[in-house]
Amino acid sequence: MDPVIIVGAGPVGLALALALAAQEVPCVVLDEGAGEDEYRPARTAVLRADTAGFVERLGCGAALHEEGVRWNAWRAVRRRQLVHRHTFADAPEGVAGTGEARGHGHGLPGERDAAGRGSAGLGGLGRGAGRGPGEVTGPGPDANAAEEGVEGVPAPLHVPQHALTGALRAALAAPPAARLVRLVTESRVDALEQDAGGVSVHTRGRHETWWRGGYVVGCDGARSTVRKLLGIRFPGRTAVERHAVAMLRTELPWPGEAVLHRRPPWRSGGDEVSARPLPDGGWRLDWLLPPRGELVTPEALVSRIRETLAGWCGDTPAYELVDTGVYAVHHRLARSWRVDRAFLAGDAAHLLGALGTQGLDEGLRDAENLAWKLAGAWHGGDSPQVLLDSYEAERRTAVAARLRAADQALPALRSGGGLRTYLRGGARGLDALLADAHLGRGPLGAPPAYPLSPLTPMDPESAVEVGTEPGAPVADVPVTAPDGTAGRLRDRLGRSALVVLVAPGTGVWDRRHWVTAGVMPRLAETVRALPVAAELLVTEAYPGAAAHTVLLVRPDGHLAAAFAGVHPDALRTAARTLRGGAPDRQGSETPEEASVP
Structure with missing residues (x-):
């Protein structure tokens, strides 16, 4: 062809x-x-x-x-529970700096800096100058390997x-x-x-x-x-949002961490500003602009930079301005x-x-x-x-x-009104929603699932529920191939489908024994005969899966089906559906019980 x-x-x-x-x-x-x-x-x-x-x-x-x-920063991160510290994010000027910060969710209660200002964050607070009210911080996408993710979500890159x-x-x-x-x-x-x-x-x-x-x-x-x-x-819609952006080299109080600051006290800087670390001491700063405001002149942008840096650091630190721009977001x-x-x-x-x-x-x-x-x-x-x-x-x-x-x-997050129509919890929910979008969680940020895909078998008789719904991205568990190659499940994606057997004990068993024991020979034979190219892998555990569960994973990492034991006919039918063939009724054979592994 x-x-x-x-x-x-x-x-x-x-x-x-x-x-x-x-x-x-x-x-x-x-x-x-x-x-x-x-x-x-x-x-x-x-x-x-x-x-x-x-x-x-x-x-x-x-x-x-x-x-x-x-490159490996997001993969090597440790996990950190959400610490959301919030003080009157939407309070009038003169009130925000006097309230007591209160935490919610998991983590520590809020802290206040020397000026008495509270902070809202996703961890890593307390270093350098205090953050202002309405500020949300998270692990930097280009942070070193010691930086932490949030609630089990690796830091974005x-x-x-x-x-x-x-x-x-x-x-x-x-x-x-x-x-x-x-x-x-x-x-x-x-x-x-x-x-x-x-x-x-x-x-x-x-x-x-x-x-x-x-x-x-x-x-x-x-x-x-x-x-x-x-x-x-x-x-669609034109100019849903407008942003001014600057790339500069400077030192900020939270090296290696990304920061999202909503409604900063120096309100002339705009309603929202974010900072993300870049290589070689660089930072990208973004300011949310009015939808139909005046042109951003070089002088106005420099003023924003100086004002924002002073707000974060106490005074304006030395900086080198490398690049600037203004862009509009369209939907x-x-x-x-x-x-x-x-x-x-x-x-x-x-x-x-x-x-x-x-x-x-x-x-x-x-x-x-x-x-x-x-x-x-x-x-x-x-x-x-x-x-x-x-x-x-x-x-x-x-x-x-x-x-x-x-x-x-958008109406809740940008207009300041009608919030409870969309979210519970007032401004706290507002900050959490925006943080989810930036960190890759929830409807605004999480990887998509395809529950109604035509490639997903419909209600196979031998199917079983696991911690991942059909069509959703699989968990990145450790896996081992029959030849002894070990790694992560998501590292094996891209070239073929994956058939994963949940087999507790394989981590301590000698491979020469478990590759020829229990259901492995029959499963290996079934995988070789599938109508799609597939690789057989073994994992000791998978979220929500019992021992001897068999997972069929698409080449792009979404779960096609899960079975309670080895069902060759059901697996073949699911594989035909995965390649676009018409699904048919699953076989009703009794799953072969596994004594090992």
């Missing part, structure tokens, strides 16, 4: 090419630019644990580390976007991607045609020619040419994400970013979701149309839910 054509060489397009190459699918990436990434330190991205893990599995960890990003794109390009130049991916620069798409056998894409510029492919994916941004050529509408969702052999991903399919939601996160999830499905269809499948249709069914539904949650929360 002809290669997959990817239009756009931003992070989403490059990640998709790498994910397809890992599954032996050739690609052509058409880049309108010259193949060089503009150095813009103020243009950064926040990656949650799942998308950071995806990028790392693509082979980008070492390259990002060389750029100064401490904060990455300069040029560093991320450079790392992806470097991975494309290395095997096996170098053999399978062709990156074509200075080539702008201006025509697209489809037929029963594939797609034809015409470019002008350096390479004025037609390109033939089996499928085409538009990863060409908010002004997507592919989307326009397909005639897909892109409705848009393409009406459809697939037209026959053409697909949309990333900003071409959706725009979001208000209240801490992350558009690049969702774009990378698009790439991870689509890659294994395109690979399955490219290599041949029983029912590729169902498999390919599931991309839009899953991803568009998930992004629509994220946009809906943000739209519902």
Whole structure:
């Protein structure tokens, strides 16, 4: 079959090419630019644990580390319980500095600094100058390995976007991607045609020619040419939020920690300001601007910087201003994400970013979701149309839910009125909701689940409930392969489905014994005969799962099904459903009981 054509060489397009190459699918990436990434330190991205893990599995960890990003920070973190310290976040001026801070949730009661100001935080308080009321802090995305996550959630990773794109390009130049991916620069798409056998894409510029492919994916941004050529509408809201941003080098009182400060006392700085650490002593500062305010002049931005630093540090410390910008957040969702052999991903399919939601996160999830499905269809499948249709069914539904949650929360979070219509707990709930969005929890930030996916078997007779619902991301438990290779479950994702046996005691048993004991031989034989490529793994325990539970995990890390014991017929049926085949009634054989392990 002809290669997959990817239009756009931003992070989403490059990640998709790498994910397809890992599954032996050739690609052509058409880049309108010259193949060089503009150095813009103020243009950064926040990656949650799942998308950071995806990028790392693509082979980008070492390259990002060389750029100064401490890549393993989010994976090596210890856990910290939520400490939410709050004092009159929305109190009138003159009242906020006099109240007693009170804690809620888990953790310590609030503290007050020398000036008597309370603080609201997610831990790590008490160092340097005191924080003001309404301030929420968390572990820094680029903190060292000793920094802690919150309530079991690894700290997000904060990455300069040029560093991320450079790392992806470097991975494309290395095997096996170098053999399978062709990156074509200075080539702008201006025509697209489809037929029963594939797609034809015409470019002008350096390479004025037609390109033939089996499928085409538009990863060409908010002004997507592919989307326009397909005639897909892109409705939504313009300028939902506006932000001023500055990248500077300075010393702040909380090294390695990200800070979100709502309604700071120096109100001329705006209603919300955040700071995130970057490599080499850098910080990115973001100020929420009025939706339709005046232009932000260089003088006004410098005034904001000095005022904010003075508010945090007591006086304005020395700083070096490196880069600035002003950007607007739009909320848009393409009406459809697939037209026959053409697909949309990333900003071409959706725009979001208000209240801490992350558009690049969702774009990378698009790439991870689509890659294994395109690979399955490219290599041949029983029912590729169902498999390919599931991309839009899953991803568009998930992004629509994220946009809906943000739209519902915006009136409460930004207007200061009507809060109890949306949240319980008043301002405390407000801070918690916003913190969830930034930390990657709840409806605004948590990784999506696909409970209604057409790839999920419907009520199999032998299914069993575990701590993960079908369609939700699996827990990252330690696993061992039959050859003795040990690691984490999420490190094995991407190339095939995973079949995981919960087998207590395998950590202390000699591998030579347990690989041939109990249900292992029968399960291994079943896995080899599945209609999808699958890897067999063993774990000592999985949340909510009894001994001898068998999990079927999708290549993108979502649970397809869980079974009470080894049911070959049920597992085969679930695997057929996973590849887009029509589900049928599960077999009713009695599960084989396991004496060992």
